[in-house]
Amino acid sequence: MESKEISQAVISRLPRYFRYLGELKDEGIERISSQELSDIMKVTASQIRQDFNNFGGFGQQGYGYKVEYLYEEIGKILGLDQTHNLIIVGAGNLGQALANYMNFERRGFLFKGMFDNNPALYGKKIRDMEVKPMEELQDFVKENNIDIAVLTIPKTSAVAVAEQLVKDGIKGIWNFAHVDLNVPKEIQVENVHLSDSLMKLTYNIIRYEEENNIKK
Amino acid sequence: MESKEISQAVISRLPRYFRYLGELKDEGIERISSQELSDIMKVTASQIRQDFNNFGGFGQQGYGYKVEYLYEEIGKILGLDQTHNLIIVGAGNLGQALANYMNFERRGFLFKGMFDNNPALYGKKIRDMEVKPMEELQDFVKENNIDIAVLTIPKTSAVAVAEQLVKDGIKGIWNFAHVDLNVPKEIQVENVHLSDSLMKLTYNIIRYEEENNIKK
DNA sequence: TAGATTGTTAATCGATTAACAATC
DNA sequence: TAGATTGTTAATCGATTAACAATC
Numbered sequence: 001m002e003s004k005e006i007s008q009a010v011i012s013r014l015p016r017y018f019r020y021l022g023e024l025k026d027e028g029i030e031r032i033s034s035q036e037l038s039d040i041m042k043v044t045a046s047q048i049r050q051d052f053n054n055f056g057g058f059g060q061q062g063y064g065y066k067v068e069y070l071y072e073e074i075g076k077i078l079g080l081d082q083t084h085n086l087i088i089v090g091a092g093n094l095g096q097a098l099a100n101y102m103n104f105e106r107r108g109f110l111f112k113g114m115f116d117n118n119p120a121l122y123g124k125k126i127r128d129m130e131v132k133p134m135e136e137l138q139d140f141v142k143e144n145n146i147d148i149a150v151l152t153i154p155k156t157s158a159v160a161v162a163e164q165l166v167k168d169g170i171k172g173i174w175n176f177a178h179v180d181l182n183v184p185k186e187i188q189v190e191n192v193h194l195s196d197s198l199m200k201l202t203y204n205i206i207r208y209e210e211e212n213n214i215k216k
Numbered sequence: 217m218e219s220k221e222i223s224q225a226v227i228s229r230l231p232r233y234f235r236y237l238g239e240l241k242d243e244g245i246e247r248i249s250s251q252e253l254s255d256i257m258k259v260t261a262s263q264i265r266q267d268f269n270n271f272g273g274f275g276q277q278g279y280g281y282k283v284e285y286l287y288e289e290i291g292k293i294l295g296l297d298q299t300h301n302l303i304i305v306g307a308g309n310l311g312q313a314l315a316n317y318m319n320f321e322r323r324g325f326l327f328k329g330m331f332d333n334n335p336a337l338y339g340k341k342i343r344d345m346e347v348k349p350m351e352e353l354q355d356f357v358k359e360n361n362i363d364i365a366v367l368t369i370p371k372t373s374a375v376a377v378a379e380q381l382v383k384d385g386i387k388g389i390w391n392f393a394h395v396d397l398n399v400p401k402e403i404q405v406e407n408v409h410l411s412d413s414l415m416k417l418t419y420n421i422i423r424y425e426e427e428n429n430i431k432k
Numbered sequence: 433t434a435g436a437t438t439g440t441t442a443a444t445c446g447a448t449t450a451a452c453a454a455t456c
Numbered sequence: 457t458a459g460a461t462t463g464t465t466a467a468t469c470g471a472t473t474a475a476c477a478a479t480c
Contacts, residue, residue, distance in 0.1 A: 097313030
């Protein structure tokens with residue numbers, strides 16, 4: 001059975017649909033049409049229907065979509081009904097913040113461990129999880145069936161660590177290191193390049209000012 | 217003079233060009249052709265030339281591009297030759313981590329202040345910057361010519377705080393709150409929805425496993 | 433000058449939007 | 457049944473890639 005490839009543009013929109021549908025559900029709203037959702041989310045109704053139909057018909061003609069059903073189906077598409085074993089590699093500022101902030105368990109991510117090469121951090125408890133030395137990383141990943149590694153280490157070591165993680169059987173990397181990882185295509189990488197994002201913001205600020213001849 | 221609108225797709229690629237050119241520069245490489253850069257960056261040479269030509273001719277026929285010149289021009293396009301006054305609103309895990317981690321000054325961002333509504337944090341020093349109460353936010357933004365606010369507060373208050381910041385004269389918001397802000401179009405917003413990013417990763421992991429019938 | 437490589441136009445590809453037949 | 461709204465095909469739009477003339 002040939003499954004048509006779904007574009008990343010569509011995938012990128014799914015979490016946003018999921019978020020809005022969750023809110024509608026919490027408000028007790030039971031049904032919604034693509035047009036109503038279009039008004040709320042500021043995307044075209046046509047795009048909404050096209051996006052959903054990539055995954056099969058979730059709606060009903062003449063009626064619309066059942067909010068709760070749609071919410072759950074999108075959750076399943078995003079894999080939120082499954083659990084994923086996750087570790088954080090790099091227990092510096094960002095790694096610690098993500099551990100505390102992300103509420104991984106809420107979406108089925110099981111936070112299994114945290115690693116760093118700074119001895120001062122060994123044993124430090126972050127969210128009930130002791131920081132372990134990098135030397136233990138390899139065995140830990142193999143033995144604990146880790147699916148996802150969050151990479152919050154400096155770019156100088158990120159490429160090598162990523163390659164090691166791949167060898168140890170990781171499936172996906174959530175990469176905060178400011179470097180492009182070089183991993184086989186069967187390993188999924190999601191990059192979060194924060195400084196790139198901030199540069200985009202300044203570009204847009206400046207461009208707007210120039211367009212409108214605003215003196216700084 | 218009508219300036220053609222440059223697509224966000226192009227803008228999104230600029231920081232990556234900038235990063236690679238910086239590395240080439242550091243390696244002492246003086247010139248590069250679009251084809252060589254294409255090989256390194258894994259994008260088409262055609263796209264590279266098209267992208268650069270949105271901003272004018274940076275190269276020279278028969279020669280290629282001067283690495284240092286190109287690096288600096290892209291830096292200027294991204295506004296890195298200018299300074300931007302920046303504050304962090306929300307001094308929790310993520311806000312503190314960004315303050316410590318981002319090295320704002322390196323790219324012309326002047327970290328001017330940090331705000332929170334948790335009295336336990338008032339006066340706490342993060343990167344030599346004392347956390348101030350939210351009550352002082354409004355006056356501070358007005359008096360200190362703040363351009364950019366980093367929003368690291370919960371989504372429940374993010375929309376209202378963003379609206380207030382707009383009134384106080386902010387130009388751009390780097391939004392980490394998991395909500396869509398509702399601000400006038402002249403205010404630039406760059407969203408970093410971390411949980412959306414993580415969901416994309418799990419989607420891609422699952423999809424790959426399904427395509428290849430891998431048993432979990 | 434000949435060779436190399438850009439800048440730019442044209443062709444292709446993919447994603448978004450519009451239209452409407454199917455159907456609840 | 458009539459009205460509403462999806463699912464899906466067709467049209468449009470925009471972004472990427474290819475081709476090549478300009479020119480260093």
